[in-house]
Amino acid sequence: MYPFLKQTRIPHSSSLSYCSHLLDHCLSQKSINFVKIVHAHFLKLGLNTYTYLGNRCLDLYSELGHINDALKVFDDISHKNSTSWNICLKGLLKSGQLGKACHVFDAIPVRDVVTWNSMISGYASCGFFSHALELFVEMQGTGVRPSGFTLSILMSLVSSPCHAKQIHCRIIRSGVGLDNVVLGNSLITMYGKLGLVEYSFGVIMTMNQFDVISWNSLIWACHRSGYHELALEQFYQMRGSELFPDQFTCSMLMSVCSNLRDLDKGKQIFAFCFKMGFVYNSIVSSAAIDLFSKCNRLEDSVRLFKEQDQWDSALCNSMISSYARHDLAEDALQLFVLTLRKNIRPTEYTISSLLSSVSIFLPVEVGNQIHSLVPKLGFESESVVANSLVDMYAKFGFIDDALSIFNEVKIKDLVSWNTIMMGLTSNGRVSLTMDLFRELLNREGMLPDRITLTAVLLACNYGRLVDEGIEIFSSMEMKFGVKPGEEHYACVVEMLSKDGKLKEAIDIIETMPYRTTSDIWRSILSACAIYGDLQVVEGVAKKIMDRESQTYLPYLVLAQAYQIRGRWETMVRMRKAVENRGTKEFIGHSWIGIKNNVYTFASNQLQHYGGKDLYLLLNLLVWEMESEGYA
Known part of the structure; x- marks a missing residue:
């Protein structure tokens, strides 16, 4: 099969170059069988102990994911140099064997900057951010000077402004901050991730030179921090320079327009993509599909999707999520099946989009079927999939299943915590929500965000934990x-x-830094009728009437308040005011999925479906929930 391997005697002077040529061929073929044949050839010739050839074989086995074979090669090398140790360490980390990697790291006689970078990166990729930072401190104690890659790794781990500024100072002291474009771009991204856009601008203003990635990083930083208009302004500045936008620039700009729900500007960006020749680029087309969908132009998303000559996972993911966003779960599933028939491998985002569509309208059995695909596709450890599963089961009321999935996630990000806490709160598990919140606060490097605190305050609301809720809100x-x-x-x-x-x-409403709407006054109107004096009830009702003149709710509450106080004439006048307005009560709907059918019920239809029996059953369920400790 490989005739040039039949030569058994090779002149010693040319053996190394000949073997190196074979290894280069292995690298181009990326065939594990060929690598093993060449390795066997080395063993036959007694060349397996050579450091250079051993390192090459070790690197090939590691690259192809055969770590056990790589370790055998490593053991055969007579004189291991720093390259041997570093390749072995990288291979173990790449294969996920962090424990063995730690043992190898401890055994390395001389650790260079590559060794430390590999170990720091390994800890970071496994989610052990505090260990990675501790290792960096230990590295500095040994006198090893950090490289640009070391600092880039650290910038990806930063979770607080204080740490970010410390790393920035370290870069400035090292004297590479102004000249290293890669580090400058990483600094811009780091500050953008933390919402410190002004620092991102400060970095780019001190850089001696910058490239397209610098502009992309700055646009992303503005976009990530919610300054969407500012992101568009940077694009205009970029066009005034000598640098041309690339497909990533255009993709981000359409994401900016999607968040702004600005279809006109989005179309301008899309026209610019035509001019630049990016329109059939998968990244750009995916962003355009998402833009049209979010701007309620789903028909344009479908048209653009059908115009694509080739489908890939990014395009299909955008279209599936667009269908899910518009409650077209059946269309999302049909497209998913079609992608499988075209041998397009689903990604974790495909599964996440499908699960979100299931939790809207389709029965939970469909979600169970999608869940069964997760281990087959190897997505058990993907947080985006786990979070979607938790969200789906929580919305269907299977909160114990959601909690079980959450507990099995090895590396939990803040989205994981937010999803389970919101699910527990909506299912009445108030005490467990508060326990998880306290556990989250004790975790290093992870602070609650706006969504976390919303879930916690909702839990305090449902559980009547007023003092605890006020304390959290105030601080x-x-x-x-x-x-x-x-x-x-x-x-x-x-x-x-x-x-x-x-x-x-x-008092809290009147001191709000936001414009007060009728919705927030509605939340206290009913309570006013029971607890407040008549003057308070009338004052709150008037505020709602001023903001929403067509509503009848304040008249009904006033009628109730007058009735409680025996002011019958005024009560009748309020009732007449409701009748004269001619407004109809908004009727809420609920739906339930049974097998392949979804049944919808309006709140005034219960009597038509045996309302008395349903209410008796609901009372039993409420009693059982209360006895189980649900809020």
């Missing part, structure tokens, strides 16, 4: 760096209203 900006949003104010106002503390609730 969230100082303690966690999260400025209270409208959703946090709404939780606290409703919490205080339910507890009868109307004055405190009204």
Whole structure:
């Protein structure tokens, strides 16, 4: 099969170059069988102990994922140099054998910067961020000077502004900050990830030279931090320079327009893609499909998708998520089946999009079938898939299954914690939500964000944990760096209203830094009728009437308040005001999936489906929930 391997006697002077040629051929073929044949040839010739050839074989086996064969090669090398140790260490880390890698790291006689970088990167990729940072400190103690790659790894681990600034200072002291474009780009990205856009601008202004990636990093930093208009301004600045945008620039800009829901600007970017020849690039087309979908132009998304000559996972993922976003779960599933028939391997984002569509309308059995694909595709350790599974089971009420999946996730990101806490809260597991919140606070390098605190305040609201909720709300900006949003104010106002503390609730509303809407006043209106004096009820009702003139809710609440106080004439006048407005009550709907059918019920249809029996059953369920400790 390989005739040039039949030569058994090779002149010693040319043996190394000949063997090196064979290894180069192995590298181009990337065939494990060929590598093993060449390795056997080395063993036959007694060349397996040579350091150079051993290192080459070791590297090939590691690259192809055959770590056990690589370790045998490593043991055969008579005189191991630093390259031998580093290749072995990288191979173990790449194969996920962190424990063995640690033993090898401890055994290395002389550790250079490559050794330390490999180990720091290995800890980081396994989620042990604190260990990675500790190793960096130990590296500095040994006198090994960090390289640009070391600092890039550290910048990817940063989770607080304080650490980010310390690393930036370390780069400046090393004297490479102004000249190294890669480090400058990493700094821009690091500050953007933390929302410190002004520091990102400060970095790019001090850089002696920058490239397209520098502009892309700055646009991404603005986009990530919510400064979408500012991101577009950087694109205009970029066009004024000598650097041309690439497909990644265009993709990000369309994502910016998607978040702005600005179809006009999105179309301009799309036209620019035509001019630059990027329109059939998979990354750009995927972003355009997402843009049209988010701007309620699904037909344009479908048209663009059908115009593509070749499908790949990125395109299909965008289209599947677009269908899911528009509640077209059947279309999403049909497209998924079609991609399987075209041998397009699903990614973790494909599965995540499908699971989100299942949790909207399709029965849970379909979700179970998609769940069964996860281990077959090897996505058990993918956090985006695990988070989607947790969200799906929580929405269907299978909160124990959701909790079990969450507990099995080895590396939990903040999205994982937010998803399970929101699921537990919506399913009434208030005490468990609070326990998980305390556990999260004790974890190093992970601070709660806006969504985390919303879940916790909702739990305090449902569980009547007023004092604890107020304490969290009052300290969230100082303690966690999260400025209270409208959703946090709404939780606290409703919490205080339910507890009868109307004055405190009204004081919070009136001191809000946001424009007050009728919705937040609605949350205390009903409580006012029960707990508040008549003057308070009338004041709150008037605020809602001023903001929403067509609503009838404040009239009904006023009628109830007048009835409680025996003011029958005024009560009748309020009732007449409701009738004269001619508004109909908005009827809520619920749906339930049974096998392949989804049944929808309006709130006023219960009597038509045996309402008395249903209410009796609901009362039993409520009693059972209360006895089990649910809120």
